Amino acid sequence: xxxxxxxxxxxxxxxxxxxxxxxxxxxxxxxxxxxxxxxxxxxxxxxxxxxxxxxxxxxxxxxxxxxxxxxxxxxxxxxxxxxxxxxxxxxxxxxxxxxxxxxxxxxxxxxxxxxxxxxxxxxxxxxxxxxxxxxxxxxxxxxxxxxxxxxxxxxxxxxxxxxxxxxxxxxxxxxxxxxxxxxxxxxxxxxxxxxxxxxxxxxxxxxxxxxxxxxxxxxxxxxxxxxxxxxxxxxxxxxxxxxxxxxxxxxxxxxxxxxxxxxxxxxxxxxxxxxxxxxxxxxxxxxxxxxxxxxxxxxxxxxxxxxxxxxxxxxxxxxxxxxxxxxxxxxxxxxxxxxxxxxxxxxxxxxxxxxxxxxxxxxxxxxxxxxxxxxxxxxx
Amino acid sequence: xxxxxxxxxxxxxxxxxxxxxxxxxxxxxxxxxxxxxxxxxxxxxxxxxxxxxxxxxxxxxxxxxxxxxxxxxxxxxxxxxxxxxxxxxxxxxxxxxxxxxxxxxxxxxxxxxxxxxxxxxxxxxxxxxxxxxxxxxxxxxxxxxxxxxxxxxxxxxxxxxxxxxxxxxxxxxxxxxxxxxxxxxxxxxxxxxxxxxxxxxxxxxxxxxxxxxxxxxxxxxxxxxxxxxxxxxxxxxxxxxxxxxxxxxxxxxxxxxxxxxxxxxxxxxxxxxxxxxxxxxxxxxxxxxxxxxxxxxx
Numbered sequence: 274x275x276x277x278x279x280x281x282x283x284x285x286x287x288x289x290x291x292x293x294x295x296x297x298x299x300x301x302x303x304x305x306x307x308x309x310x311x312x313x314x315x316x317x318x319x320x321x322x323x324x325x326x327x328x329x330x331x332x333x334x335x336x337x338x339x340x341x342x343x344x345x346x347x348x349x350x351x352x353x354x355x356x357x358x359x360x361x362x363x364x365x366x367x368x369x370x371x372x373x374x375x376x377x378x379x380x381x382x383x384x385x386x387x388x389x390x391x392x393x394x395x396x397x398x399x400x401x402x403x404x405x406x407x408x409x410x411x412x413x414x415x416x417x418x419x420x421x422x423x424x425x426x427x428x429x430x431x432x433x434x435x436x437x438x439x440x441x442x443x444x445x446x447x448x449x450x451x452x453x454x455x456x457x458x459x460x461x462x463x464x465x466x467x468x469x470x471x472x473x474x475x476x477x478x479x480x481x482x483x484x485x486x487x488x489x490x491x492x493x494x495x496x497x498x499x500x501x502x503x504x505x506x507x508x509x510x511x512x513x514x515x516x517x518x519x520x521x522x523x524x525x526x527x528x529x530x531x532x533x534x535x536x537x538x539x540x541x542x543x544x545x546x547x548x549x550x551x552x553x554x555x556x557x558x559x560x561x562x563x564x565x566x567x568x569x570x571x572x573x574x575x576x577x578x579x580x581x582x583x584x585x586x587x588x589x590x591x592x593x594x595x596x597x598x599x600x601x602x603x604x605x606x607x608x609x610x611x612x613x614x615x616x617x618x619x620x621x622x623x624x625x626x627x628x629x630x631x632x633x634x635x636x637x638x639x640x641x642x643x644x645x646x647x648x649x650x651x652x653x
Numbered sequence: 654x655x656x657x658x659x660x661x662x663x664x665x666x667x668x669x670x671x672x673x674x675x676x677x678x679x680x681x682x683x684x685x686x687x688x689x690x691x692x693x694x695x696x697x698x699x700x701x702x703x704x705x706x707x708x709x710x711x712x713x714x715x716x717x718x719x720x721x722x723x724x725x726x727x728x729x730x731x732x733x734x735x736x737x738x739x740x741x742x743x744x745x746x747x748x749x750x751x752x753x754x755x756x757x758x759x760x761x762x763x764x765x766x767x768x769x770x771x772x773x774x775x776x777x778x779x780x781x782x783x784x785x786x787x788x789x790x791x792x793x794x795x796x797x798x799x800x801x802x803x804x805x806x807x808x809x810x811x812x813x814x815x816x817x818x819x820x821x822x823x824x825x826x827x828x829x830x831x832x833x834x835x836x837x838x839x840x841x842x843x844x845x846x847x848x849x850x851x852x853x854x855x856x857x858x859x860x861x862x863x864x865x866x867x868x869x870x871x872x873x874x875x876x877x878x879x880x881x882x883x884x885x886x887x888x889x890x891x892x893x894x895x896x897x898x899x900x901x902x903x904x905x906x907x908x909x910x911x912x913x914x915x916x917x918x919x920x921x922x923x924x925x926x927x928x929x930x931x932x933x934x935x936x937x938x939x940x941x942x943x944x945x946x947x948x949x950x951x
Contacts, residue, residue: 381838381866382841384764385760416758417758457754486751490727532810534810534811536808536812536861537811537888539888539889545891555892587811588790589776589789589810589812590776618796618814641930
């Protein structure tokens, strides 16, 4: 769950990392008021949970309250990185002497936290890494021991960081690691982490993603993502699915897909493509979601482009008889007037196949590929 | 990790609905479940075995080699640490939605203790004809039967489909390793492939991956040097970018971890990459691995 920049900066300030003075507004007039109060040049930044805002023209400099108002008016309501801008952050432009990059993230390779640091801040770190991997320093951390100031100072020892900034910088990196731990973050990335006169450190941006699995133990202590809400591309059916707690994505094709488990569902879509068809949706009803078969099927059929339905179950933990019963109840209730092909294997398959035969007078396919081909043929 | 049927298994969270249901299934296929653990419920019996308050206590009464965790996410860290402290060598970490930092703590302890963790968010391990540690349909004879193909899968449902295709085509499995759908895993694709390469029962490897992360790419260097054939299916190649498809790890971002990059890297390493799972048997035959007589379990 990625936080908006200003939400991340609230966490940074609370932890003791300096950020520029500023405020978040949702109205151009308020942007002018804030700019007047801050004085001098300000930066107006669109608040969306997406990267590359600078390249998208979503970060504007303004030399007067009037310019700040105009910048805010242009950004508010625009779609940036797939999200509609609902708020802008107006901040005092900072006088800086250097731009650094710092991040702490969960590293699959070392199976622990990893500190990344580069003196080439302000850039796309993937590009820096691709061009000059040695310019990105890496420090794996033993999560039980934590990150020590000494380890960070050692990492910075022969870097280009000015001597006067090294100690405050090391302190800041240790603070960022502390924030990562306390908030159960998946990622704390500051790019750029700016150097100012006299060895000062200032976080000009904040990209913080929280672990959704850990939110339960942070009730009330972390910002709630409110800001800009869901992706601007979210469709009406996707919104309904989100409210139901179902994973549903509309894909624009004509074969409706109902499957269990993320891996199998992606595979079902791949197979529809492979046999020349085009899937209408991603919808996973594994786990506990099989109890939501009726609303799930309603979503799939709610798409007017759907011309056939493919039900592909392969039960490991998920019991195909339970899922199939839910789907058959839903079919009997909703009576879709389109061809349906079934492929059912794994836990509970004998009962599930018998149920389909008895209740729908339809014969499930023995091979998944045949069910997919039939659904593709029926939709074209 | 390649447990034999004699290895003693403890089930943590055995008194829960899923814990007791799947313990019975595991025992049906010959798994040597010797005890269960459920804090505060020690002294009872569940699914035909004695229940203890902790693995440490269970280990005083039974020699225990492996543990299977049916424990809720917020209790999973202490349960896994209990197993490690009790000297358990193999931990099958089924729980989904465990906080990642808890997982990293467990994995650091496990590494120091020399214990191996499969998962979290895995469907488990199957040794057809010998044992099952987890929630795979090991009892289904059309899906699992003893053989020489080692299967590595992130997904339980998709792994089941590949196993089904293998058995339908006359093959059997030496082992099914569900490594899990999370981004941080105790046994990565690379770790799993190494294990199967070293396993004398395994003649060829079927790798079932998916978009997101770089685990398949990270294993490619090792695979390139293997003499056992490797066949792979990568799910989600047709998925639109930047959309999360269920598994926490299955998101393609910043041009990394997409299907095209995985397929290209694996092909370069000499892997036969399938377009659909049903091609698996033809691909194995092409690589000189033919269906064999059913092997006997140990």
